[in-house]
Amino acid sequence: MMETPNVTSSLEGRIAVITGGASGIGEACARDLAARGAQVVVTDIDEPRAQTVAFSIPRAVAGRLDVTRPDDVEMVADWVEREYGPPAILVTSAGVLQPPLPPEDLPIETWDHVVAVDQRGVYLSCVAFGKRMALRGQGAIVNIASVAGLRSMPLHAYAPAKAAVIGMTRALAAEWGRSGVRVNAVAPGFVMTPALQAAVDDGQRDPAALAENSAMGRLVAPEEVARACSFLASDDASAITGITVPVDAGWLVAGSWHGYGGLRPARTGDVQG
Numbered sequence: 001m002m003e004t005p006n007v008t009s010s011l012e013g014r015i016a017v018i019t020g021g022a023s024g025i026g027e028a029c030a031r032d033l034a035a036r037g038a039q040v041v042v043t044d045i046d047e048p049r050a051q052t053v054a055f056s057i058p059r060a061v062a063g064r065l066d067v068t069r070p071d072d073v074e075m076v077a078d079w080v081e082r083e084y085g086p087p088a089i090l091v092t093s094a095g096v097l098q099p100p101l102p103p104e105d106l107p108i109e110t111w112d113h114v115v116a117v118d119q120r121g122v123y124l125s126c127v128a129f130g131k132r133m134a135l136r137g138q139g140a141i142v143n144i145a146s147v148a149g150l151r152s153m154p155l156h157a158y159a160p161a162k163a164a165v166i167g168m169t170r171a172l173a174a175e176w177g178r179s180g181v182r183v184n185a186v187a188p189g190f191v192m193t194p195a196l197q198a199a200v201d202d203g204q205r206d207p208a209a210l211a212e213n214s215a216m217g218r219l220v221a222p223e224e225v226a227r228a229c230s231f232l233a234s235d236d237a238s239a240i241t242g243i244t245v246p247v248d249a250g251w252l253v254a255g256s257w258h259g260y261g262g263l264r265p266a267r268t269g270d271v272q273g
């Protein structure tokens with residue numbers, strides 16, 4: 001006979017580390033994981049902001065972490081374990097956006113920085129926390145990728161770095177699957193966070209066009225991304241590993257409609273019986 005389903009698995013008693021947790025999607029993930037019972041460790045290169053966020057979340061603590069520095073990442077993994085216990089959950093949200101410049105004009109220093117944070121930083125974080133989880137035989141990692149990793153965009157550092165995050169999510173899921181560590185990713189569409197707002201303010205992104213190009217005709221809220229992350233981090237996703245879940249208000253499925261006159265408007269009128 002089948003067991004009665006446990007419909008909402010709690011994260012009570014689990015320690016969850018978030019990189020880039022001081023802002024935007026990372027902050028929303030910290031709040032959502034904490035609301036489900038996890039004790040969250042909010043890490044960020046911006047320590048004062050990480051402290052402010054942690055201060056407003058019950059039982060949360062904060063720490064400084066620059067994900068581009070291997071020694072920092074190892075030190076923080078040791079510190080969390082020593083002070084609070086072994087992390088069960090890692091969410092890698094530390095990231096930077098980039099201007100949509102042609103490759104001829106994109107300074108290689110910008111390219112290097114974007115790849116250092118968005119690709120290498122995710123890998124370093126996954127390895128530092130994942131290898132400890134693997135030795136303990138349990139853990140869940142959720143990487144924040146992007147729809148940019150699934151389509152071409154005029155973002156010659158950011159989009160390939162996000163494609164690499166999707167690739168490393170698959171490889172690490174296979175690597176640690178038998179050690180009880182699940183590794184998944186979410187690919188957000190366009191989310192109005194401080195990072196996207198700054199790009200809009202600089203004229204680098206058009207929020208109306210980004211919303212219009214999605215099936216649902218809107219942007220995504222940080223909390224909507226966070227809920228998908230919490231699901232993947234929880235036992236509700238106990239057999240799910242190596243996948244990337246788009247949370248994009250249907251941006252990925254809408255683009256190909258342009259050649260057919262675009263998306264049709266919302267239906268109106270009476271429902272026939």
Ligand SMILES: NC(=O)c1ccc[n+]([C@@H]2O[C@H](COP(=O)([O-])OP(=O)(O)OC[C@H]3O[C@@H](n4cnc5c(N)ncnc54)[C@H](O)[C@@H]3O)[C@@H](O)[C@H]2O)c1
Pocket residue numbers: 019020021022023024025026043044045046065066067068092093094095096097117118121144145146147187188189190191192193194195196
């Ligand atoms: N906002 C969007 O539309 C969107 C869409 C898809 C994916 N994403 C991804 O979501 C993640 C979060 O982005 P966001 O929009 O919330 O941005 P955000 O700027 O609001 O938050 C990013 C956080 O990362 C931190 N950070 C930057 N460099 C760091 C480093 N070297 N070490 C540690 N922390 C560092 C920042 O201080 C900041 O607090 C990023 O990986 C981003 O690429 C964002």
